[in-house]
Amino acid sequence: MSRPEWHDDLAAIAEHGSRTVLPQPVAAILRQGHRRRRNQRIAGALGLVLVAGAGTAVALSAVREQAPETGPGPAPAAAPTVSPPPDGVLDGTRAFSIRLVKGTGTEVVAGYDDDDRVIAETERGKDYELRNKWHLEPSPGGYLVVQTTKRNGNDMCMTVDEYSSVRMRVCKSGADVQELTLTPDLAAQAYTLGLEGTPLHIDTDDGIVAQGSGEVVTFRFEVAG
Numbered sequence: 150m151s152r153p154e155w156h157d158d159l160a161a162i163a164e165h166g167s168r169t170v171l172p173q174p175v176a177a178i179l180r181q182g183h184r185r186r187r188n189q190r191i192a193g194a195l196g197l198v199l200v201a202g203a204g205t206a207v208a209l210s211a212v213r214e215q216a217p218e219t220g221p222g223p224a225p226a227a228a229p230t231v232s233p234p235p236d237g238v239l240d241g242t243r244a245f246s247i248r249l250v251k252g253t254g255t256e257v258v259a260g261y262d263d264d265d266r267v268i269a270e271t272e273r274g275k276d277y278e279l280r281n282k283w284h285l286e287p288s289p290g291g292y293l294v295v296q297t298t299k300r301n302g303n304d305m306c307m308t309v310d311e312y313s314s315v316r317m318r319v320c321k322s323g324a325d326v327q328e329l330t331l332t333p334d335l336a337a338q339a340y341t342l343g344l345e346g347t348p349l350h351i352d353t354d355d356g357i358v359a360q361g362s363g364e365v366v367t368f369r370f371e372v373a374g
Contacts, residue, residue: 231333231340234370244282244297246371249351250339251364256281257342257357259296259305259317267307267315267357269366286320290328290345293320307357309344315357334367342366 237243247257249269258280260266270277282297294307296317308318309326321327332341332348341348343366350361357366 229335231335231338234331234340235372238370238372239285239287239292241285241287241295243372244284246281247283247342247366247368248371249364250337250367250369257366257368265317267317269351269355269357288328289323290325291330293327294329294342295320309359313359313361314352315349315359337367339367339369342368 233239235243235245238245249255249257255269255271258268258270258277260268261275261280270281274280279298280296284295284297286293286295296305299305300317304320305317306320306324306327307315307329308324310316310318318327326344328344329349330343330346332343332346333339334341343349344359347359349357349359349366350363351366352358352361352363
């Protein structure tokens, strides 16, 4: 090949090269790679945020659906109690009758004439209105149960004698055998009369005793008016 032809070929190659895209420098390629990876990381992060947000929304929705209502719970039931005695009874300012729960119309009354026992009486006997009224006097160990009607000018109290029989005796301050207790009976909605917390009983002869196997003296206070 002659030199002019060789020169023409070089010129043709040069002209073709000017129309061909030159390879990008390494730095530009690295920048594009960095940019592409950064865009991918951003897109991935956004996807994670969206997924996490959706998961949180689902979790919160589930909690709201499953969580029990937290309103105020039911008020505790009040403990059952026995109705208190009528006003004025416990402080001794109001008289009352001792109406037994067992036995229709049966009351605890003082005996009449020479009978100084305290008895359970169903049929009203002699001087009933003078024997069936009582009042209480508070005492350190309980209450004195005092007959409203005096005898020979003396206040008479229920008293447990040496034979465990309950009799009428002159009231004496501080006498243990005259300090009777009142214990609520929840089932009967009434009270039991006792000595040091041990219930009194009704004996076979209707007398009231401190020891026995008869009916317990369970009663309700009955007041006039």
